[in-house]
Amino acid sequence: MTAPKAVEDADPVLLGSEAERRSALRLVLETPLYRAATVAMFLSGLGFSAAAPQIASFLVNELHASLPVAGLYYLTSLTAPIAGYLVGARSDRTGRRLGLFRMCAVAGFLGWTGIAFSTQLWMPFVVSAVVLGFAGAATSQVFAALHDEIAARPKAGNDGVVAMVRMALTGGWVIGPAAGSFLAALAGPRVMLFATALCTLAQIVPFLTRRASAPRATGVDVRAKSLPAATAKPGFRQMAPLLMFTALYMCVYAGESIKYAYLPIYMIDQLRLTPALSGAIIGVQPLVELALMPLAVFVARRTGMMRLMILAAGFGVAANICFATSGTALGLFAGQILMGGVWGVFAALGIVVAQRLLPTSVATASAIFMSSAALSSALGGLAGGLGVATIGLPLVFLVPALFAVIAAVGLAWMSRFSAQSLTTGR
Template sequence: MFDRPESALRIVVRSRFYRSAFLSLLIAGIGTSAATPQLTLFLVKELGTPLPVAGLYYVTNLAAPVAGFLIGRWSDRSPERMLWFRLCAVVGTVGWLAMALADSVWLPFVISALALSVGGGAMAQLFAACRDELSRHPTKADNRVVAAIRMAFTVGWMLGPVLGSWFGGVFGLRALLVATAVCVFAQIIPFGRQRIERYADLTLRPHAESRRQIDHMMPLLVFTAVCVLAMTGDTIKFGYLPIYMADELHISDSMRGAVIGIQPLLELLMLPLVARLADRVGAMPVMTGGAVLGLAGNLAYATSTSVGMLFLGQALTAGLWACVGALGVSIAQQLYPEGVGTASGVFLSAIPVSSAIGGAIGGLGVAAIGLPHVFFVPAVLTTFATAAFVVLSLRARPVLPPRDA
């Protein structure tokens, strides 16, 4: 007789902590995604920032790896994981409130680098706490549990831009930033006074304060860098695909919205499927397949001459992001199990770093080779990422091996 497969949904529903994590990520996703697309408009319209200078705002994302690493290290040395989640959320709240009150061009840049980079660490520490719970209460559906919780953030990112556009139009951009601060703080509320003690696996080596520690972190750092390569095309897509659709393909507003909106919807649908596949065949092979989908998506954008190719590109890219969302943080934690807080912080910093690098590549690439051929650049980078994932699959120690599902 075979064991009945464990239901990730049942595990999440029965656990007070997992239910709280789901609601927390939903709130955080709505708040962050409501403000992010409006920030450039805020800089230009409210502060009079020149457009080229406003575009440099996203370079402040490069502070995220430093903040993620430091917070993760402190978290891995603390007995209580949720303390750092709450501290990051409070710092993020203060940062968004300060952003709403900013009256100088330079202030948002400083606030983003110093406060919002720390605030972004809340999500990493929440996933570290999830890993503590999964280690303390193992299941045969770990990937699916993480994916189910991660789905809340994806839903938030689907709702946030719509709500943000409406709220900013009715109440103003500064009010929108205040509302974002409220959401960032509200992500704490579902947990109440819950505490999650850091899980200590006595079979793992203790932290080393030497070069050996960096050597041991190298698989995590390499994996994170490879993910950055794979994700650079997303910023280029959001920045320039709407322009290409409007100016070159003359696509209607509603159709442009459908093209942009289809990716998060498909990603949401694919998250549980990706997690189930990873539970059967292993996470790293599935991540490699996701990189192949991302490569194909960039090629679809680069060779597109009709809206159909753009829809295809979005569907393929959704596969990449479903793999990143469902598996990325779990793989990172498995590559550095003695410091899951550090692993979570380092990996999740890959997203803002890829955004900063993608923005720079997009600006230079559009000027050099134009639209839509600029997407050949992230296609080349994703090719390198795919090859690197293959090497990691062959050489790294086993990552989340297949389970009986």
């Protein structure tokens, strides 16, 4: 398998003295589009992560769903990859990144508002499957717009900008669960869900007066009725490297749904850890992730993105082995710190790699990559359920360890055929 030739020339990471002097933070502060994307992604992460842990209890307590039925709600996210692909393909045909982003954000507002005011159990399921699937594509459109801006105005440290915007999304996820729990306890779950709707809509505000650069493949006028062949719908052969990379990413991500489903149960029911200690163990991962994301970009410039991701997948293997075998709080802390290393790399670099593997259709690439989390969550839920029924706790964590081994081997194989911009960081 060979990556497209265009990948070699796509968005090079500029090195040397100029790059060292010009920081990603300075670029974000200087560039209106980068500032807007950073604020929007923080609001996106804040809103969604506030609702995600509360939705099952809302279905049970407010709409009287049984626990099994409430669990089925998460399967509605399986429509997200389809919706994301449709939006991404439309974006690549028209070049209207921010216009589609605004439409997706409005869809998110309407969707979460509909769930907040639902009176029948079927309503959240239908709204989530039909409306929120398109809302999830908003994030991919922002990263596609960032790609276009970087291609139009290349500067040293641009890949660091992508990492900083991704850090803002992660920062929202750090704050959101606690904020959502507090608001739900104070004002009720319906108010909390409507607050999520407002956060989703508020993503539009930083972009109200912003215009994105035209996609490089389409030329300067994105309103043209006929676009060059470079923006034609990519075939399977063109998409194969991206699809393989996304599948390997899903193997890594599947471990998260297994971990969040069973690690709290293991800590409380079997290890008898206090709630405060259990919370500290869970909370250490995003802190490590945030700290390591800028470092991941710095190291990738010297070692190559794919090589660094192989190492990160290896961290995932070690982390899950810690969960499965340690039996102590110290071992679980070590596992979570290693997982912070996994996501410090994949969160910072994953979207960049995905776009470079399909450089002629970056919105499609962004949408496929970003929406793969829904499929990987379903994969992890199925594998974790079968695993815990077969080998129990804590050995179920050997299942995501195996997934991480598959990812590491697959990434190592891909790195042999990937273009120079992925293997050398240039």
